[in-house]
Amino acid sequence: MSNRKQKFCKESLVIKTSRVFPQDTNNHNTLFGGKLMTYIDDTASISASRHCRVGIVTASTDSVDFLQPIKNDHSVCLESYVASVGRSSMEIFVKVISENLKTGERYLAATSFLTFVAIDDAGKTVEVPEVIPESEEEKMIHEGREAREIARKERLKASRLLASSLKTEVPWLF
Template identity: 60%
Template sequence: MSESKFCKESFIVKTSIVLPPDTNSHGTLFGGKLMAYIDDVASISAMRHARKNTVTASTDSVDFLHPIHQGNAVYVESFVTYTGRTSMEVFVKVIAEDLLSGEKNLCAMSFLTMVAIDENGKPTPVPAVIPETDEEKSLYNSAKERADIRKRRRTASIGRAKTFGFTS
């Protein structure tokens, strides 16, 4: 595959304002809307890294740490933290800002696994990633542990599907 790329080359920020149609009855951003933002930026980061089409293979738990209120700006940041042969781990961080007070809160974090695909929809190799900052190095160094957890979770999900009479 082509040469390695720096994490910063896949860095994306999506910025939106939370409007009334985006909120639940509590005046906070719908979780599903935020999850769509998360998948969107992860996909862009992965495509930017691989320069190929990608599909979402998994989403680790989305940890909602702080509510995002109507009228807040929401910044959804992502970048590729680690790569396998055809897969990429993408870290996503969500920050909300009260535009009137300037207060910012870390509201959610998640890891997604994206797979690069060729023109036939088959997995295709991706460049390795090079971490530079302390945050990038920390995420890179802990990626194998997260990948092992994902593999165990996927195996369990396949087993569970079989108990429901489905085969993968």
């Protein structure tokens, strides 16, 4: 065990609940994916800040899996917390639950993992506290961190390779 400070997953827990209104929906009468992604990044960033209490930046949105549509006039509830950490990075898990407000039926609508990095005022990375999972869900999510980290590194490597082949000028302007 290292000498790093430790925090429990629940110390970074953020819960955000919103009603889905017609202006939040697409032509299928379901919540815009981009709107949900904004909610996800917002809650995840608060979890990261609560965990490290220094500046943070989003390093990646590792995954957003839309499992079921979120309908107009339902609620959408996001629960996020720090699931695992590196030296200066934090993996945030976000669970999205929707509720039919007329029937009370609740269902898992989406899951997401994001990575944030802790930085100081000069923009240099800083060490973050270790994280301790307690609940069965936290332990299960935490145990999958190695596989997700490997996948994240491979995806970043592929993205950098792709980026090296892309042009940045707009062809119709030249």
